[in-house]
Amino acid sequence: MPTDLSSNHFELFGLPQAFELDQGKLDARYRELQRQVHPDRFASAGDQARRISMQQAARLNEAYQVLKDPLRRGRYLLELRGMDLDDQQQSLRDTEFLMEQMELREELELVAEASDPLVVLAGFIDRVRASFRALQDELAACLAGSDSGVPDGAVALVLKMQFYRKLEEEAEALEMDLEEQLG
Amino acid sequence: MALLQIAEPGQSTAPHQHRLAAGIDLGTTNSLVATVRSGVADTLPDDAGRHLLPSVVQYRAGAEPRVGREALAGAVRDPLNTIASVKRLMGRGVADVKTLGDQLPYAFVAGDSGMPRLHTVAGDVSPVEVSAEILKALKARAEASLGGDLVGVVITVPAYFDDAQRQATKDAATLAGLNVLRLLNEPTAAAVAYGLDRSAEGVIAVYDLGGGTFDISILRLQQGVFAVLATGGDTALGGDDMDRAVARWIMEQAGIGEDADHAQMRRLMRDACAAKEALTGADLVPLDVELMDGSHWQGELSRAQFDALVAPLLRKTLNTCRRTLRDSGVEIADVSEVVMVGGSTRVPCVRAAVADFFGRAPHVEIDPDRVVAVGAAIQADILAGNKPEDEMLLLDVIPLSLGIETMGGLVEKIIPRNTTIPVARAQEFTTFKDGQSAMALHVVQGERELVSDCRSLARFELRGIPPMVAGAARIRVTYQVDADGMLSVTAREQGSGVQSRIEVKPSYGLTDTEIETMLKASMDHASEDMEARRLREQQVEADRVLEALQAALVKDGEHFLEAAERAAIDAATQALVAARQGTDHRAIKRAIEAVEKASADYVERRMNANIQRMMAGHEVKDFE
Numbered sequence: 001m002p003t004d005l006s007s008n009h010f011e012l013f014g015l016p017q018a019f020e021l022d023q024g025k026l027d028a029r030y031r032e033l034q035r036q037v038h039p040d041r042f043a044s045a046g047d048q049a050r051r052i053s054m055q056q057a058a059r060l061n062e063a064y065q066v067l068k069d070p071l072r073r074g075r076y077l078l079e080l081r082g083m084d085l086d087d088q089q090q091s092l093r094d095t096e097f098l099m100e101q102m103e104l105r106e107e108l109e110l111v112a113e114a115s116d117p118l119v120v121l122a123g124f125i126d127r128v129r130a131s132f133r134a135l136q137d138e139l140a141a142c143l144a145g146s147d148s149g150v151p152d153g154a155v156a157l158v159l160k161m162q163f164y165r166k167l168e169e170e171a172e173a174l175e176m177d178l179e180e181q182l183g
Numbered sequence: 184m185a186l187l188q189i190a191e192p193g194q195s196t197a198p199h200q201h202r203l204a205a206g207i208d209l210g211t212t213n214s215l216v217a218t219v220r221s222g223v224a225d226t227l228p229d230d231a232g233r234h235l236l237p238s239v240v241q242y243r244a245g246a247e248p249r250v251g252r253e254a255l256a257g258a259v260r261d262p263l264n265t266i267a268s269v270k271r272l273m274g275r276g277v278a279d280v281k282t283l284g285d286q287l288p289y290a291f292v293a294g295d296s297g298m299p300r301l302h303t304v305a306g307d308v309s310p311v312e313v314s315a316e317i318l319k320a321l322k323a324r325a326e327a328s329l330g331g332d333l334v335g336v337v338i339t340v341p342a343y344f345d346d347a348q349r350q351a352t353k354d355a356a357t358l359a360g361l362n363v364l365r366l367l368n369e370p371t372a373a374a375v376a377y378g379l380d381r382s383a384e385g386v387i388a389v390y391d392l393g394g395g396t397f398d399i400s401i402l403r404l405q406q407g408v409f410a411v412l413a414t415g416g417d418t419a420l421g422g423d424d425m426d427r428a429v430a431r432w433i434m435e436q437a438g439i440g441e442d443a444d445h446a447q448m449r450r451l452m453r454d455a456c457a458a459k460e461a462l463t464g465a466d467l468v469p470l471d472v473e474l475m476d477g478s479h480w481q482g483e484l485s486r487a488q489f490d491a492l493v494a495p496l497l498r499k500t501l502n503t504c505r506r507t508l509r510d511s512g513v514e515i516a517d518v519s520e521v522v523m524v525g526g527s528t529r530v531p532c533v534r535a536a537v538a539d540f541f542g543r544a545p546h547v548e549i550d551p552d553r554v555v556a557v558g559a560a561i562q563a564d565i566l567a568g569n570k571p572e573d574e575m576l577l578l579d580v581i582p583l584s585l586g587i588e589t590m591g592g593l594v595e596k597i598i599p600r601n602t603t604i605p606v607a608r609a610q611e612f613t614t615f616k617d618g619q620s621a622m623a624l625h626v627v628q629g630e631r632e633l634v635s636d637c638r639s640l641a642r643f644e645l646r647g648i649p650p651m652v653a654g655a656a657r658i659r660v661t662y663q664v665d666a667d668g669m670l671s672v673t674a675r676e677q678g679s680g681v682q683s684r685i686e687v688k689p690s691y692g693l694t695d696t697e698i699e700t701m702l703k704a705s706m707d708h709a710s711e712d713m714e715a716r717r718l719r720e721q722q723v724e725a726d727r728v729l730e731a732l733q734a735a736l737v738k739d740g741e742h743f744l745e746a747a748e749r750a751a752i753d754a755a756t757q758a759l760v761a762a763r764q765g766t767d768h769r770a771i772k773r774a775i776e777a778v779e780k781a782s783a784d785y786v787e788r789r790m791n792a793n794i795q796r797m798m799a800g801h802e803v804k805d806f807e
Contacts, residue, residue: 031408035576036793039605039666043364043566044202044335046728048779049786054665056790058607065602176506 008080009063019077019143021067030064070136071165074158077143083150085158092159101163104128108171117178125171132164202334204364204567205325206372206559209314209338209352211270211421212394212526214238215553216321217560218329219569224376224560226553227328235552236324240316241265242303250320259453262445263290264303268423269317271395272299272310273355274348311351315358322359334723335364337563339555341396342368343416343582345628346640346670353667364566366667368579369393370400371411372558373524375577376549378404385519386412388508390537390545391555392500393525395421399504401511401518410578413601415507420499422459422527428492429455429484437472437480447475462486463529490532497536504540510601521545526552578603581664583638588625592634597662600630607663611677614658618650624660626672645674714768721771725763728775732756732782735789743788755781 010017013029035041037056042049066072075085092098107124114120139157205218205227213235217226226234233252241254242264249257258265266289277291277299290302300307318338325333338361340352349366356363370389378387384405391398398416402409430451434443443451454472461468462484472480508515523545527533537545549557562577564570580601586594587610597608612622622645629637648656657677664670732752740749755778762774 028406031406031410031576034578035408035574037790038576038578040365040566040576044568044727045731046724046775046779048783049731049790052787052790054605054663055607057666058605058663061603061606172509179502179505 009067009076012060012063013067015067017077017080017147019070019074019140021073023068026064026067030060033060070139071158071161074136074139074143074154074161078150078154078158081148081150083155085155092156092163094156094160097160097163101167104167108167108174111174112178118175121171121175121178125168125175128164128168128171132161132168135161135164201569202567203325203329203331204560204563204569205321205329205333205336206367206556206561206563207318207321207336207338208369208372208553208556208559209270209317209340209355210238210393210555211268211396211423212238213552214317214321215556216325217553217556218325219560219564220329224557224564226556226560227324229324236317236320237267238270238317239265239267240269240313242305242308244304248305248316250316259446259449262449264305266301266303266308266313268395269310269313271419273314274345274351275299275310311355312358314352314355318355318359318361322361333361335362335563335567337365337367337372337559337566338363339367339369339372339559341391341393341416341418342370342398342400342411342414342579343396343418344668345418345583345638346585346668347638348418349667349669353669363667364563366669367559367562367577368398368400368411368414368582368668369555370398370414370522370524371402371409371577371579372555372562373522373549374400374402374404374409374558375561375575376554376558377520377522377546378409386513386517387520387522388504388518388541389522389524390500390504390528391416391524392527392533393421394527395419395423397421397500397503399500399507401507401513407574408576408578410603411580412513413507413511414580414582415503415510416582417499417503420496421525422456422530423452424496425459425493425527425530426452426455428496429458429489432484432488432492433470433472433480433482436482437474439472439474439480444475458484459489459530462489463531486531493530493532497533501536501540515541518543522554523547524551524554579666579668580604581606581668583628584630585640585662585664585670586627586629586637588627588634594627594629594632594634594637598664602664604664604668605666607661609659609661612658612660613654614648614651614656615653617653619653619656620648620650621646622648622658624672626662626670640670641672643672643674648676649678651678717768718766718771721768721775722763725759725771725775728778729756729759729763732778735785739789740785743785743792748785751781752778752785 008017013026013033015021015026015029034057037053037060039050039053039057042053045053066076078085111117111121111124135157139154139161142151142154142157145151203218205216206224208215208217215226215234215236217224228234229236229251236251237255239251239254239258241249241257241261243249248254254265255267258267291299292302292307298309298311300309301313322333322336336356338352338356340349344352352366353363370391373389373391374387385403387402387404389398389400389402391400396416396418397420398414400414401412403412404410430448433439433451433455439447439451450473454470458468458470466486468484470480470482470484472482474480508518518541521537521541521543523534523537528537528545528547528551534545534547565575581598581604582600584596584600585598586596589595597610598606614622624643624645625634626640626643627634627637628640631637645658645660648658655678658674659677660672660674662670662672733756736749736752744752755774759771759774759778762770765771
């Protein structure tokens with residue numbers, strides 16, 4: 001991978017290294033960079049230029065996907081600050097939160113038995129998304145306080161967001177199944 | 184040339200000649216070829232002025248196969264040797280084909296690589312070869328009307344095509360002697376055809392119901408960039424299924440049993456299709472069906488009855504629309520345009536259902552049969568380098584998740600569906616036995632959790648892992664999907680740096696050797712000299728490389744290169760110029776590789792410098 005592209009994702013897009021981010025600027029910047037490096041620009045060039053172009057475009061896509069998603073962006077920012085959530089066996093000790101998650105899961109399992117399951121499920125998904133957004137705001141506030149280091153509570157917030165993301169995915173999968181069953 | 188374009192976007196130093204390029208819509212029922220002439224993209228007609236080429240090939244004993252309308256005429260008389268809807272078989276295995284069995288009258292035989300072959304009077308042929316015949320006919324039409332050789336083509340595929348189906352399409356192009364600039368997703372092509380006319384901004388939904396496939400794509404068009412947000416579909420759902428539903432209804436009404444022969448089934452399908460088309464403009468159509476004993480059954484089909492027959496198919500498509508909208512992260516209300524593609528969208532109840540679902544009237548201004556080819560032609564023109572100033576860019580996605588088999592026949596997803604391509608992901612594995620020297624990987628594509636419910640793409644064997652204790656080896660496997668949506672895999676042992684050998688065994692594809700053999704056979708057939716053709720290809724490639732490199736060196740060679748590096752490049756260039764004069768295509772190929780190797784660092788430096796310059800320029804504007 002070329003050296004200047006091994007810069008971090010924020011640098012790649014010329015954005016400040018912070019959790020809060022200007023989505024419009026990220027999108028515009030991404031489009032502009034892709035316009036330069038995308039393989040379509042090299043369709044009639046040699047194999048080598050095409051190969052490099054593909055690597056660079058793939059790198060851009062990866063960085064864009066990470067920054068666009070608040071959860072992946074949060075994890076990535078913690079990683080830049082020295083906390084790799086993949087490496088360490090981080091676990092959540094917040095019993096109250098875990099109990100709440102178990103209850104939500106039970107609720108989800110019972111959805112199919114409701115008289116109008118799709119309506120009940122839509123309400124459930126809305127609540128899950130609202131909780132995710134609330135955590136996202138908390139994480140933004142938590143990380144805004146310092147430019148380096150991992151502030152207290154940041155890891156727990158990211159892990160909680162992960163719980164809600166998983167729950168949302170499962171609820172959406174169920175919604176898809178129900179829609180197919182009900183035609 | 185591309186190397187120049189990145190140095191000076193929007194400027195071309197040398198005026199170059201217009202490169203002949205074409206867009207090809209290789210359809211299930213009909214195929215088309217289109218090209219841009221004097222700035223206008225349009226489909227090309229045959230001698231008789233007909234644009235659609237029926238995707239039908241009739242094989243004959245001791246004669247060239249017939250393609251198109253002539254072959255279609257043979258479909259009723261000679262059904263076993265007349266191959267229609269071959270697109271449905273592309274990239275499919277024998278087992279898949281069996282599930283389609285009752286719908287297809289052909290005699291299948293298993294090929295060497297798990298790819299089914301069809302038994303005909305001219306020998307056994309693979310779906311790839313049948314498709315190649317159609318492509319050859321389109322190539323000949325384009326070259327005759329443009330008066331020269333095509334430098335490249337863009338071929339469209341359903342967005343929902345998986346890796347094996349895309350590979351099969353590319354293989355067919357290779358067999359037909361075509362240089363594929365890009366495989367383009369059909370809905371994306373349609374959006375391009377509409378988008379350029381109106382330079383709109385917003386969210387576009389493309390509903391594409393063809394003869395045999397259904398696709399829905401949600402795109403965002405912004406500042407000339409078409410980004411596909413999500414795509415979904417069904418590769419075995421289309422107008423043919425409507426015909427089949429009607430044919431089944433006629434069988435019930437006319438008391439035709441399951442023992443109907445091939446010719447009878449063909450007639451039924453033809454009558455059903457005609458009734459469907461007639462109902463576009465009428466509320467009631469009379470039916471007259473010839474039975475096996477020569478007697479006739481007469482009846483009628485109302486539009487209401489027809490709508491009821493196809494309603495289950497439409498519901499299936501709308502469920503897919505709903506799911507795809509969700510994947511794209513946009514609401515129905517955000518969709519600003521709906522575009523209709525495919526001949527089956529002429530059916531009134533399809534239009535009504537789509538308008539009702541999206542809450543807006545869909546676009547039908549461009550002929551739904553031709554819109555995909557037109558979009559492909561526009562893209563081909565740009566990719567061939569005829570419009571260096573064009574700012575349009577397409578960002579497409581992978582339609583199905585890629586994963587690998589893990590313990591217990593489960594799938595671990597590596598690249599989720601709707602990820603923008605190109606994309607690369609790496610994964611690390613280790614050994615579980617002392618001294619283990621090989622490892623098997625099974626790559627699958629699909630959304631389901633069980634390997635058996637997904638499509639098997641390839642089995643890889645990593646060999647030559649250096650002997651180590653269990654768990655000590657660190658094998659990094661990189662999966663890369665290119666801009667055509669096609670996968671490649673590389674593996675390397677991290678600790679020792681040993682690059683493991685990979686054996687790729689495409690589950691349903693053709694091996695390189697098979698392609699080579701077919702290519703040779705088809706060349707012999709056309710009595711064209713293989714060596715001469717190779718030479719011509721390498722000469723063109725050599726010119727391309729030399730032209731690009733020279734232009735770049737003139738511009739900034741001094742800036743980026745040390746004297747020694749420049750000398751190495753010049754030496755390699757001279758060797759290539761010398762080889763170019765000769766007649767040995769292998770020597771030219773080697774010389775091209777040498778030039779590319781010598782200039783590798785240089786090319787990379789200027790691409791990086793370009794990006795840095797652009798980023799720097801931006802920061803001044805944005806942050807100061």
